[in-house]
Amino acid sequence: MAILVVADHDNRTLAARTLNTLAAARAIGGEIHLLVAGHQCDSVAQQASLVDGITKVLLAQNPALEHQLAENVSLLVAELGKQYSHILASTSTDARNMMPRVAAILDVDQVSDIIRVECDDTFVRPVYAGNAIATVQSSAPIKVITVRSTGFDPVAGEGGNAPVETVTSIHDAGVSCFVSAELARSDRPDLTAADIVVSGGRGMGNGENFAMLYRVADKLGAAVGASRAAVDAGYVANDMQVGQTGKIVAPDLYMAVGISGAIQHLAGMKDSKVIVAINKDEEAPIFQIADYGLIADLFDALPELESKL
């Protein structure tokens, strides 16, 4: 039986993390169908059809799917999913919100947040905020799985030419509706997809000081993140939080500035290839995992970095 992968998108663009989810599907093995569920999202289906290694794209479009409301999308995915051995999605907030609903409708256990595929029924996932790594075997007839993007290298976004098949069934549970969204607009790269991430912590002192971090990030073409302490203190918005309960990142370079290195922050970034820590407290736990540590006052180091990069 084939694998159904649910695409992440905003009705305009296919999210890069879908390519990581597809890599997990490929590791499981078998025919892969990619579902694009949304509204007025032909352009997403178009991009999806170009992705390497997909047999077909399923396109479901109607107003009830516009905002990815879990009540509606889960009914569609569960209906389609009955024909598949595996249903995969990413760990985006949309997918994490929707997939357990699919699993419950299909009456199967879900495996969350896998970082490795051992074989078609055995998966590796972090537990206890990444302080332990569990290998889990599933005997469920349909395996409902969410995939942590950083565990899998993305498949190629082009080179394919899959046909697009239209799904006509319409599901509207009619119990929830979208009111509004306040989405951060940024010209910087997406935090979870960036090659370089520069993050600030409580040491930044206030929100205005993050401007220094933005200037360094722009020199590097980097995304900007933050620790939970900085978000809780109101310096920056929640969507910048890196950590166990925020975003999980694994860029080529992660620069932690004024971040002490609480376990829950480390859980979100310790798989980065190279970690730099800048902190004036030489006892900060972040130095225990940093490849390059600079003991310095960030208010001196950041302007110097900006001028010398």
Add this chain to the structure above:
Amino acid sequence: MKILVAVKRVIDYNVKVRVKPDHSDVDLTNVKMAINPFCEIAVEEAVRLKEKGIANEIVAVTIGAEACQEQLRTALALGADRGVLVQTDEPPGSLAVAKLLKAIVDEEKPDLILLGKQAIDSDNGQTGQMLAALTGFPQGTYASEVTVSDGKVNVTREVDGGLQTLSLDLPAVVTTDLRLNEPRYAALPNIMKAKRKPIVMKTPADLSIIVSSTLTTLKVEPPTQRQAGIKVTSVDELIDKLRHEAKVI
């Protein structure tokens, strides 16, 4: 309005987790246990809704071994009115928990169900959504603001791009994120009072639910440790290392 709030007993978040030498599981012997932090936020939100006069009764429910009564007492000390413990030997998986909670929902008929967005042990993040699916209720996950009015609940959610607000028909399931509120500390008189609040014990059989799972944990290993690298003495040295040694900029 009646609120059902589900809580889970987990390892205290301050405790350093250790894997057993035989790699069968993490070692929980003689480890401090506590109410899951996200569940505590859910209890606090329920209590605040009662203090505002929106809710008139809060029922706390947990599932697990007899020792889970401690976490129910914590919820009662924070302001829940009564507790329900569904006793099981092994902690059931998320789907089984959702089925047991659905049976409790059928009995209690709450207008609003509050849960944590995830437990810090299994890190599954499934139970609230599964319960919502089984009951057919709408869901507001990762809530940072909850407003109840006119038979509906507006939930502002922390999503990848920022914030999203949904309007849900009641009854609804809401799961809490970190910034929904800051839980209070239980005052000593309330801890004493909580000892006299009722806790009802049930079994899965009482609820006609068979607890089972299709998932088997084959092994649990410690993560690969990252070694500390070197200290650089200046910004110039840092830039040089990143350019010529690590080659990442």
